[in-house]
Amino acid sequence: MDLLLDDASIDELEAHRLAFPGPDAHAALRLRALLDQRRQRSTELAALNDIAVRLTTARDDRVLLQEVVDQARRLLGVDLAYMGSVYDDEFVIEVTSGALTPNLIGIRLAQDEGLVGVIVRGASPSWTPDYQSEPAFRHITGADSAARSENMRGLLGVPLKVGDRVIGALFACKRQERDFADSEIALLSALAAHAAIAIENVRAIERLEVVNAELSARTAELEQTLQWDRTLTQVVLRGGGVGRLVREVATLSGRPAFFLTDASSVPESLEERVVPVEILFGQCRDGADIVADDFVIAHRVAAAGEFLGVLISVGPDDQQTRLLLDRAVPAIALSLAEERAAAEAARRAQDAFLVDLLSHPASTTDDERRQLRLAGLSPGASYCIAVAQGMVSRTEIGRSEFPVGTVVAEHGSRVLVAVPAQESAVVRPMFTTGATVGISEPARGAVALAAAYREAQQTVDVLITLGRDGEVSSARGLGIYRILLSHMAREHLDELTEEQLGPLMAEQSKRGVPLLESLSVYLAHGRHHSATAASLGVHVNTLYQRLDAIDRLIGSQWRDPDKALDLQVLMRLRRSADLLGK
Template structure:
């Protein structure tokens, strides 16, 4: 070979190596670089095909990752069906595997004559390949893969030829290492950029979280009230916010850009038991979302926010949760203040019903904002119990809810009504003779609101008489309370009543001294009570049911779940014991009046309540009250 020819050869190889170096500096993506190495190998050596094989991450196999001249089918089938393995087995003895393990070139002049190539011989023959040389591709003195060159005819690879291929492979190794470093650097830069963006976003989130904490904490510290909580949340979310009690009555309404939420659909939106304390969720009432405000296990309010939950970011949701907590604290603060005020009013009512010092009572009531010198009607409200079980006390939460409802109703009126509780009863002294709702309207408003607030329960209300003097309140309260108990006992629940609505019962309740009623009831019914106690029978309950069923033996038997003959026998025993014939209209009226007297004395004073003069009821009254209890218990068992 002439000197000029050698110089041309050197320049050609240098140009090929330079092309690879330029591609690395460009930079070029790794698959394109590997294809370029394979093409350069073919161009510099005149081989028909070349491939660059790289070890997988676990170094279990070699994969053709770049190629020139090799068909797509050949590359796919080698990689998928005839994988070049680096461990042990029939697919790990080929030239590529040996070149990788020994870091030395492996050449096969005739593929058909070398058994180590048998797994790939058929595939190579289909595509016309007859000779191969595999040169290790070193990266930092460690094999990373091989450069394979193919000839379509039998070919002997000489030492000079292999040395040139090793030089090309070494340059390719440098290019591969540089490309990998560049890829790692690019990934590192991308990771750093993402981290920087994440840190920036987190910084913004921390600033927003600090703003949420600062604004809502400031509301809590200055005791700004529920309205201040709603205003702060509306600013943070840039949305209107409404706070409503469990019955749907607004407690606060905060606008955004002049827009306020309409409380009307909220007041009619009922929650199921599961939804009542569920987390932030979309409401079925228009484009609204709602979140509970809970104290302990009690739902005390709900936040209503314009929009849907999907439109809130994580911090917005945190703001809603934080606002619900602060709102609960504000309501707890208000409740504590109200409970202290209710307790003070309860002391006034207790002394008022007990006939305390008039001058002192008036001054104490005036200090609480109530003028007892003007006429007041007595309203009594109580939660209904299932099946008319009036002897069971209402739950503390029911009384508290009813107190809150009555207070909201009273707050819109002036002069200020006195709202407090007396045991299981909510008592309202409603001022008369001034503009605004009448006592009956106020009682009905409280009852209707209770139906929404008691979680499916109901309440009954009675409007008592109007009191002019302080001495009128004890009897007015007693009569109204007895009327309410009688209404609940007779199943007339979830309604607002007045004493005249009870007819004869109302008249009997207004008797100041129950002793005559007790004596009359005992004179008629005591033999039946004593007989029931000795024999453990139900003559009183049978007689009461017989009267309630229109003197029908069959209906009485069905109501008591006994045979009609049993009812007939009991009625004859009753007639013998009390000395009357139930078929006699006069005697029947006598018995009915005794039952009514017994109901009145048991409901108006009860077995442990004091008589109007402050002393205990006589033994006859206690017996008649216990008789009412037994009758109620018997009817509870029959149902």
């Protein structure tokens, strides 16, 4: 007991027992062994606590793994320790301590191979006294080659678990055959448990840092986007227009920017890149939102499905510039919409001023000059008023080559054109749209222009009534049909019709027999009875009866060629007048 009190080693106590056998010597030896075990356990616990503290302060995944294997090797007194992580279906060895070669690091093992497979699949410790001759698991060439290079024999492995999930495994190895005691398994398992939590914490922190970095980047991007939006919105609110917006885009991006409405408007500064720019423009026009090559980024500008143009940024393709173009495009579309709305409002106002001038001419000189000025006309100039009807718009009319000072307006389904001219014949060739157009003679002043407008309207009405669609004519070009433009002439036409054809119209109204139509068709067919009967859809005898009735009512003198021609012209004019209306 004195030796025990003097802290004699177990070897000294064993020698004393052999020299002086007895119960006290045996008791002292057992007590020494128990004290050594408790001292070892105390040392291990202290080491585990120390490791736990250090693991909680580790922030680098690789440093943390290295700390774990170094401590495992020291605490278990083994030759080699290594650890790896589970990635999907593989186990990858990542760090070693005490390795003779670097061959172990980076080895990938399937989860059904070697001792690793037993540990990962079973989620529990496992060991073998001699790895190289162990028949209990499948050996593979790569792992066995590394094991031989390290002369692995006794091998203990424990899983690194977080909850029910195995995230890796920790191994302790001797280069001689060796069994592992339960206390060693428990010690390595405790170390693995600390390591698993620490590793998961580090990885969680790393994931959090990645998320924070992404969030910071997105926040910075959002702040940048908001700043761009504020800048571009201010330009729009101040009425800066598309040109100012494009210059702002160039300033914000630090690179040239252009807005193109068609492929032919490529600026001179892009002369060397005309073909690529035209290709990118075509792709945007065909529906692509944003396209780029090595030196140009092109972004489609559209509103309500309508293609408006392409915003071009000159320089390498990058996400920052793409984002800026994304923010600029709505502002440009809005500015274009505002410009269009303003232009449309101005156009409608001028249309209204011209229609007001031509429909309600002022009665005083001052009011007349104001009306002319608002309508865009010069008080001292003469104008031919043209009225166009048909499948035509002011845009199509505007493409024609009219002289400076021409004013175009829309009024209902018709387009009005006031052309500075001294002769209507000069104006006629200017209309090439295929519309039906009536042109007045030159007029000056509000009252005269209003009369010219009525003349042009009546002319186009007559052309349409006569079926002369697509024709361009002045009143003089109507020939005998010009009579239809005069109210007095039309009254005289009524009197003449009653005088010459009154009895026929009365009989027709009384009996319901189309005598006027029969006479008109008969004369139109050159007095051929069979052709006339066929055209009317009656028997030739019926036609003879109708002609006899006409002779009886207005006399047979209508058969005279000159008289027949007069009646034919009269009926045609009467029919046209009826179509025009009283």
